[in-house]
Structure formats: structure tokens, C-alpha cells
Amino acid sequence: MNSVRLYNSSRQWLITFLIWLLVVFCSLLLLSACRSSDVPPDLSTTLNEQKTPRVMTPNWGVAATLVAMGYPPIAMGDKYIYGQWVGKPIMPAATYDVGMRYQPNPEMFSQLGLDVVIDSPFYEHLRPMYGDLPVYSVSLDSTQKVAHWNNYARPTLNLGQYIGQPDAAQEYLDNQKHQLKKAGQDFRARHPKIKKLAIVQFADTNNLRMYSYNSLFEPALSEMGLELIALDDGNQWGFTPIMLGDLSELNDDTCLVVVEPLSNPLKLALKDSLVWQRLGYSFDKHNNPNGKERCLTVLPATWINGGIASMSVLAERLKNASFVGNNNL
Incomplete structure (x- = not known):
């Protein structure tokens, strides 16, 4: 009888011990999952597998170029809004959002094991918060009165140097130049009469931005075999402010390209505008009550400060655009 009691007691102790081990093991798993939840999905894998430096950038143009080259940043600013204003190239889910571009959250930097920050002069005020991290600056714009391909190619090559991928940067440039020319051929095949484009963006029913010859639209259209038309030289951001009535200065052989955002209320207000x-x-x-129908198309938002990455997006959208009015010239 005593031996049976001893056996039962030992068995009960063993079961209790095994249950305790199981509870401890599950607790450790739960703790590990909680600790890793601070890192975005798939980001830890990216950090371990990526051979290039772990890059953070507050600049959308730099982020877009890195993605287009095949080396997306680990972190960027305003990732959510990027999707609304830039759209393409699409940012990977693993890229972490560090908050507002102009005022990111510095506490997040230490959690991501960053190697380098790549910004532009517009974000110089942020550099003290990076601590000992090396910082490189890239300006994806033109300071010349008339922008050229090389104004954007040079900083792209510099970007390739900063991430240790100069060959990838050169390959990207060669490929994009080829794609622009191919998009131009496709465009001219679809619209053989359209050769001149004026590109604008509406602020309201009476105020617009007209993009000029110092914007990225100039080399993009040039590579496509098309001509950009503008009414004046552009400011430092590549556009000149105009009034709605100023569009009357455009010749009938110039198609108007309206770049979104363009809200439905604004469209309705323009339809009622006598001008x-x-x-x-x-x-x-x-649908024009006056019977006169001039050539027009509307394109999704294209980021003006995105360098060659934006040129490629513009070319793709123009190639597939549908024009209305003037019998497409």
C-alpha cells in the first residue's frame, strides 16, 4: 500500500513539474513576441539579410530612387502620405515610418540599427538628432534655367556610391533612359499629332502651377521626343504661378496636362466657370457648351522632386493617358 501511495505521489509531482515547465516555456515565447512587436513586420529579416547599409531618409525623392534601384530604405518619413502624393514606386511594407519628414521621431532611430542617413539640403535642420550617424546629402533637382538629364543623373550616381552600389545606380540610369525613349515611341504611336504638352496643377479654380523648363518634366519629355511648353521661367521649385485665364496664351497645338490632386468639387466648379x-x-x-474643345488629359499625382524615378512614373502615365478635345489634334 505504501509503495502505491509513493508511486502516485511521484507521478503527481512529475505531472505538476511538466505543467510548470510548459507555463514557463509559453511565457518566454509570449515575452519574445512582445519584444519583437516593436519592429515592423518583415523588417527584422530585412535588417539581417540586407547587405547594403541600413538607410533612413526623410526625403521622398531619395526613398523613391532607392526603391526603384532595388535597395529600399529601412526607414523614411511620412510613409503613409507618400502613398497619396507620390504613389510609385511603391514603398515596401518592411520600410518603417519614423514620423513626419520635417520632424521625425528620434527615439525610433536607435531601435532600427541604422548605418547612414541620406537627406537633402531642405532637411539640414534635422542633422543634430542623428548623433554619430554619417549623413549624406542628395539634391534631386536642377539649378539651371533649363534642366537636363545629367542634372538628375549625377546625384543618382552619388546615391549609388553612398549605399555602396555604384554599378546598380549606373544600370538603373541606363535602363530608365531606355524606358523613357520606349514610352515616347509608344506615346507617339498612339497620339501621332500630339507633340507639345503644357503641365499644370490646380491650387483652386483660378490659381495654378505651370511647370517650367527647370523642372524634371523638361528632360523627361525631351527623352520621350516631346516638347514641354511653359509661359515663363520657373522658380526654385520648377514652376511658375499663373491664373486660369493665362491658359489662353497656349496655342491650339498644345495639349494641357493636369496633374492631380484634382478634387471632384474643383472639377464641378471649373465646369461652371465661364473662363x-x-x-x-x-x-x-x-461637354463644352461653347462647342470649342481643346486637348486635355488628367494624370495621377506625380512627385516633382523625385528625380529620375518621377520621370519614369510620368512617362508611364503619359504613355497610357487618354486625351479629350480637339480630336486629339
Whole structure:
């Protein structure tokens, strides 16, 4: 009898011990999962596997170029808004959002094991918060009165040097130049009469930005075999402010390209505008009360400060654009 009691007691102790071990093991797993939840999904894998430096950038143009080259940044600013204003190239889910571009969260930097920050002169005020991290600056714009391909190619090559991938940067440039020329051929095949484009963005029903010859639209259209038309020289951001009525200065052989955002209320207000009607533009086919229909298309938002990455997006969207009015010239 005593031996049976001893056996039962030992068995009960063993079961209790095994249950305790199971509880401890599950607790450790839960703790580990909680600790890793501070890192975005797939980011830890990216950090371990990526051979290039772990880059953070507050600049959308730099981020877009890195993605297009095949070496996306580990972290960037305003990632959510990037999707609304830039869109393409699409930012990977593993790229972490460190907050506002102009005022990111410095506490997040230490959690990501960053190697380098790549910014532009616009973000110089942020550099003290990077501590000992090396910082490189890239300006994806042109300071010349008329922008050229090389104004954007040089900083792209510099970017390749900063991430230790100069060959990838050169290959990217060669490929993009080829793609722009191919997009131009496709565009001219679809619209053989369209050769001149004026590119604008609406602030409201009466105020617009017209992109000029010092913007990235100039070399992009040039590589496509098309001509950019502007009414004046651009400011430091590549555009000149104009009024709606100024569009009357455009010749009839110039198609108007409207870059979004363009809200539905704004569209409706323009349809009711006597100035817009007299200009002869319409967002719909055969919908101008004056009977005059000038050539027009609307493109999704294209980031003006995105360098060659933005040129590629513009070319792709133009290639697939549908024009209304003026019988497509």
C-alpha cells in the first residue's frame, strides 16, 4: 500500500513539474513576441539579410530612387502620405515610418540599427538628432534655367556610391533612359499629332502651377521626343504661378496636362466657370457648351522632386493617358 501511495505521489509531482515547465516555456515565447512587436513586420529579416547599409531618409525623392534601384530604405518619413502624393514606386511594407519628414521621431532611430542617413539640403535642420550617424546629402533637382538629364543623373550616381552600389545606380540610369525613349515611341504611336504638352496643377479654380523648363518634366519629355511648353521661367521649385485665364496664351497645338490632386468639387466648379468654358477645355468628351474643345488629359499625382524615378512614373502615365478635345489634334 505504501509503495502505491509513493508511486502516485511521484507521478503527481512529475505531472505538476511538466505543467510548470510548459507555463514557463509559453511565457518566454509570449515575452519574445512582445519584444519583437516593436519592429515592423518583415523588417527584422530585412535588417539581417540586407547587405547594403541600413538607410533612413526623410526625403521622398531619395526613398523613391532607392526603391526603384532595388535597395529600399529601412526607414523614411511620412510613409503613409507618400502613398497619396507620390504613389510609385511603391514603398515596401518592411520600410518603417519614423514620423513626419520635417520632424521625425528620434527615439525610433536607435531601435532600427541604422548605418547612414541620406537627406537633402531642405532637411539640414534635422542633422543634430542623428548623433554619430554619417549623413549624406542628395539634391534631386536642377539649378539651371533649363534642366537636363545629367542634372538628375549625377546625384543618382552619388546615391549609388553612398549605399555602396555604384554599378546598380549606373544600370538603373541606363535602363530608365531606355524606358523613357520606349514610352515616347509608344506615346507617339498612339497620339501621332500630339507633340507639345503644357503641365499644370490646380491650387483652386483660378490659381495654378505651370511647370517650367527647370523642372524634371523638361528632360523627361525631351527623352520621350516631346516638347514641354511653359509661359515663363520657373522658380526654385520648377514652376511658375499663373491664373486660369493665362491658359489662353497656349496655342491650339498644345495639349494641357493636369496633374492631380484634382478634387471632384474643383472639377464641378471649373465646369461652371465661364473662363474655363471660353478656354475650350473639358474633362469629358463633347461637354463644352461653347462647342470649342481643346486637348486635355488628367494624370495621377506625380512627385516633382523625385528625380529620375518621377520621370519614369510620368512617362508611364503619359504613355497610357487618354486625351479629350480637339480630336486629339
